[in-house]
Amino acid sequence: MTVGPAPGPDSAATDADSPEPLFRQLTLIGCGLIGSSIARAARARTLAAEIVVNARSPATRARVAALGLADRVEPDPARAVQGADCVILCAPVGAYAELAAAIAPDLAPGAILSDVGSTKQSVIRDVGPLVPRGVHFVPGHPLAGTEHSGPDAGFASLFEGRWCLLTPPPGTDAGAVARVGEFWRAMGSMVSVLEPAHHDRVLAIVSHLPHLIAFTICGTADDLADETRQQVLQFAATGFRDFTRIAASDPEMWRDVFLNNREALLEMLARFTEDAQAMARAVRWGDAAYIEDKIGRGRKIRRSLIELNQA
Amino acid sequence: MTVGPAPGPDSAATDADSPEPLFRQLTLIGCGLIGSSIARAARARTLAAEIVVNARSPATRARVAALGLADRVEPDPARAVQGADCVILCAPVGAYAELAAAIAPDLAPGAILSDVGSTKQSVIRDVGPLVPRGVHFVPGHPLAGTEHSGPDAGFASLFEGRWCLLTPPPGTDAGAVARVGEFWRAMGSMVSVLEPAHHDRVLAIVSHLPHLIAFTICGTADDLADETRQQVLQFAATGFRDFTRIAASDPEMWRDVFLNNREALLEMLARFTEDAQAMARAVRWGDAAYIEDKIGRGRKIRRSLIELNQA
Numbered sequence: 209m210t211v212g213p214a215p216g217p218d219s220a221a222t223d224a225d226s227p228e229p230l231f232r233q234l235t236l237i238g239c240g241l242i243g244s245s246i247a248r249a250a251r252a253r254t255l256a257a258e259i260v261v262n263a264r265s266p267a268t269r270a271r272v273a274a275l276g277l278a279d280r281v282e283p284d285p286a287r288a289v290q291g292a293d294c295v296i297l298c299a300p301v302g303a304y305a306e307l308a309a310a311i312a313p314d315l316a317p318g319a320i321l322s323d324v325g326s327t328k329q330s331v332i333r334d335v336g337p338l339v340p341r342g343v344h345f346v347p348g349h350p351l352a353g354t355e356h357s358g359p360d361a362g363f364a365s366l367f368e369g370r371w372c373l374l375t376p377p378p379g380t381d382a383g384a385v386a387r388v389g390e391f392w393r394a395m396g397s398m399v400s401v402l403e404p405a406h407h408d409r410v411l412a413i414v415s416h417l418p419h420l421i422a423f424t425i426c427g428t429a430d431d432l433a434d435e436t437r438q439q440v441l442q443f444a445a446t447g448f449r450d451f452t453r454i455a456a457s458d459p460e461m462w463r464d465v466f467l468n469n470r471e472a473l474l475e476m477l478a479r480f481t482e483d484a485q486a487m488a489r490a491v492r493w494g495d496a497a498y499i500e501d502k503i504g505r506g507r508k509i510r511r512s513l514i515e516l517n518q519a
Numbered sequence: 520m521t522v523g524p525a526p527g528p529d530s531a532a533t534d535a536d537s538p539e540p541l542f543r544q545l546t547l548i549g550c551g552l553i554g555s556s557i558a559r560a561a562r563a564r565t566l567a568a569e570i571v572v573n574a575r576s577p578a579t580r581a582r583v584a585a586l587g588l589a590d591r592v593e594p595d596p597a598r599a600v601q602g603a604d605c606v607i608l609c610a611p612v613g614a615y616a617e618l619a620a621a622i623a624p625d626l627a628p629g630a631i632l633s634d635v636g637s638t639k640q641s642v643i644r645d646v647g648p649l650v651p652r653g654v655h656f657v658p659g660h661p662l663a664g665t666e667h668s669g670p671d672a673g674f675a676s677l678f679e680g681r682w683c684l685l686t687p688p689p690g691t692d693a694g695a696v697a698r699v700g701e702f703w704r705a706m707g708s709m710v711s712v713l714e715p716a717h718h719d720r721v722l723a724i725v726s727h728l729p730h731l732i733a734f735t736i737c738g739t740a741d742d743l744a745d746e747t748r749q750q751v752l753q754f755a756a757t758g759f760r761d762f763t764r765i766a767a768s769d770p771e772m773w774r775d776v777f778l779n780n781r782e783a784l785l786e787m788l789a790r791f792t793e794d795a796q797a798m799a800r801a802v803r804w805g806d807a808a809y810i811e812d813k814i815g816r817g818r819k820i821r822r823s824l825i826e827l828n829q830a
Contacts, residue, residue, distance in 0.1 A: 302807075351756045355821075371754055402750075410750045413740050418758025421732055424798050426817035428791045429724050439713075439721045441823050443682055445662045447729025450761050452824055455817025463810045466802045477799050480739045481792065487735050488788050491777045496613075499774045506737035506766025510666075512752050513763055 230391055231256040235292035237285055237307055239263045239272050240458065241353060242324045243298030244362030247277040249395040252364040262288035263359075264299070271359045286314045294391070296348075297323035297335070302464035305334040317342040320384050324350055326411060326461075328375040328404040330468035336377060344384030349373045349407065350397060351415075357458035368396030375404040412472035417480060419462055420473065422454035541702055542567040546603035548596055548618055550574045550583050551769065552664060553635045554609030555673030558588040560706040563675040573599035574670075575610070582670045597625045605702070607659075608634035608646070613775035616645040628653040631695050635661055637722060637772075639686040639715040641779035647688060655695030660684045660718065661708060662726075668769035679707030686715040723783035728791060730773055731784065733765035 234256035236243045243261070250256050261278035262285045263269045273281045282288035289295045289311045297304055304325065315321060321343055325331045331347050339345040352370040354361065372392035376385050389399040402410075429440045429448070444452070466473060483502075490498040545567035547554045554572070561567050572589035573596045574580045584592045593599035600606045600622045608615055615636065626632060632654055636642045642658050650656040663681040665672065683703040687696050700710040713721075740751045740759070755763070777784060794813075801809040 351754055353756075373754065400754075406747075406750075410747055410754055411756070413736075413743065413747075414751050414754055414759040415756040416758075418736065418762055420798060420802075421736070421795065422758065423814045423817040424795045425724075425729065425732070425791055426820040427813050428787070428794045430816050430820055431790070431794075432724065436717075436721060436724075439717075440725050441820070441827050443662055443684065443711075443721055443725055444824055445664075445722070445726035447727075447733070447765050448725040449824065450765060451729055452817065452821040454758050454761060455814070456821040457814075459811050459814035459818065462814050463807055466810055467805055467807060470802055474799055474803060476739070477795065479742070480736055481795065483739045483742075484732065484735045484788065484792065487731060488785055491731075491781055492785060494778055496774055496778060499777055500770050502738050503734045503766070503768075503770035503773050505741050506734045506763065507770065509737045509741055509752070510763040510767040513755055513760065516752050 229254050229257045230387065230394065231292075231294040233258045233260060233292040233294070235260040235262065235288050235295045236278075237262050237288065237295065237297045237311070238299030238303075239268055239277065239359050240298065240461075241357050241361045241366075242350065243296075244272070244275070244277055244359040245352075245364065245366040246296065246298065246324075246362075246395070247272075248362055248364035249367060250391075251277075253394055255391060255394050256294070260288050260292065264303075268359055275359060277359065277362075285310045289316075289319075290314050291316060292319055294320045294322070294387075297321075297325070300458075300461045300464040301325035301327050301330060301334075301468050302460075304331055305338075308335040308338040312338045312340055315340055315343045318344075320344045320346055320388060322346045322348050322388050324348060325468075326415065326465045327468040328373075328402075328407045332375070332377050332404055344381045345377065346380060346385050346388045347375045347377075347404070348388060348392070349375070349411075350392065352397075353457070355453050355456040357461070365396065367392065370397055372397040372399050373407055374399060374401045375407050376401065377404070408469050408472045409476075412469055412476040416465055416469055416473045417476045419454060419457065420466065420477065421480075422451040423462070425451050426455045540565050540568045541698065541705065542603075542605040544569045544571060544603040544605070546571040546573065546600050546606045547589075548573050548599065548606065548608045548622065549610030549614075550579055550588065550670050551609065551772075552668050552672045552677075553661065554607075555583070555586070555588055555670040556663075556675065556677040557607065557609065557635075557673075557706070558583075559673055559675035560678060561702075562588075564705055566702060566705050567605070571599050571603065575614075579670055586670060588670065588673075596621045600627075600630075601625050602627060603630055605631045605633065605698075608632075608636070611769075611772045611775040612636040612638050612641060612645075612779050613771075615642055616649075619646040619649040623649045623651055626651055626654045629655075631655045631657055631699060633657045633659045633699050635659060636779075637726065637776045638779040639684075639713075639718045643686070643688050643715055655692045656688065657691060657696050657699045658686045658688075658715070659699060659703070660686070660722075661703065663708075664768070666764050666767040668772070676707065678703065681708055683708040683710050684718055685710060685712045686718050687712065688715070719780050719783045720787075723780055723787040727776055727780055727784045728787045730765060730768065731777065731788065732791075733762045734773070736762050737766045 661683040
């Protein structure tokens, strides 16, 4: 076993029969909320002998170093991936094409290249063609996060009990997919393999559209006349407060998500808008039965969620 | 001091200089989440010598009796208000006109009639003309609630640290408004007096529209093909899960809120829809700067909220 960080307090998760870390060198490209949580979880559970972090901004690199999140902080992405048997892109998905081009020549044969982006067809489109032969490309998406961002916001238990979805393109090496799954399970996640287009449709309705709506309604409120806006803030009731929490998420990340899941997001928004207009018509014409039926469906979905232990 | 319930554990809130309860007989018409929380809070803080509860449904009356929430449970609303110096309507706002007609002849001269409805112009329209001369009509709206409903869902601390908005019509007795304000402050709330139309506009954007959106998106998700729906539930990420929580609220109450704040709600929905369409256009045409700007406004509003200690 290579010299690595000392096992963390919850390193009991490491299987006693396999004391070898899962990866020899784990390189994280980007280190915000997700990247820094992976670094913390991988260290706490001794999943990599060495953790190397690359980040574009000098401020982020300085914080990563100060927080001791990595064994090595590397300003150059190409140098950061040298020698890595696992590389995970943890930057906003809009930066992937450029990053993939920068690191491709230095990816080691047999290495795994994964990511954590919220859109998977775009990642396969942008990164797939640049992956050298012999490197295993296993796109992933942990369904975990908070409204905070940056390396200080991460924590080792972020992925516990949450899904991580893997969307390997056809023909991906099964062993590589299994190792990435093992990595996420070791961090406490449940793992599921999805077809990329299906992933993007499901995420459009459960995550991307809710965020678009939350950002939008905050803007709508902000546009109201000054007096009303002041009281909007003062009297923010439960509904609006929850929306602002969602809307506090990282702007750069969400901009890229919207632009990279365009088709599915626009389709879901169109469906939602039709439904909202039908509700508006029922409100205008006093169709109480229609309104009550729609509200009842919200309750039904909530109950289903609770039954699935996701609430 | 009339014989009343024993002081609750937090009765220290009662001013030592005024041992008399604020009201001799408090009558609650309706006893769901809000009504039963008022009953609990009023009892815990000895704000009424006697608490009388009327509820339409025998099941609710049975639960109120079993939970010991009232000194007397009365199936007839007219009998329930006899002798009361304070009556609070705690039913869905759509039932107010009928209830007001039923109780008006039995309201005692000098009594206060208040309510907790989420729409205030409609309450003044439906109840105002039926209030007998000499009875003080002080509409109110506590900005408090959970996604649960019914008499079992209430709790004495529900109103602590939350706003209660009073919207007295012009000419309302100032002393009556002050007493209602005193009642809510004694239950831990902050009190503000608003013009009814202004209340309805502010609530349309901070509460009614977010609920309409949450109900709608749950329906949109429910309409998706079976396989997707299953995975929507399975992989419900943060955004959607928060929406389903909002959408689990009481259907009858919200149906009435939508129908009774029609104009303001439809106006806010129209503004929101314009803004969502503008965002859709930016997504379709790849206008990254526009998207980022809109997302940034969500953060700004969130920060303002946190500064106002409402987060």
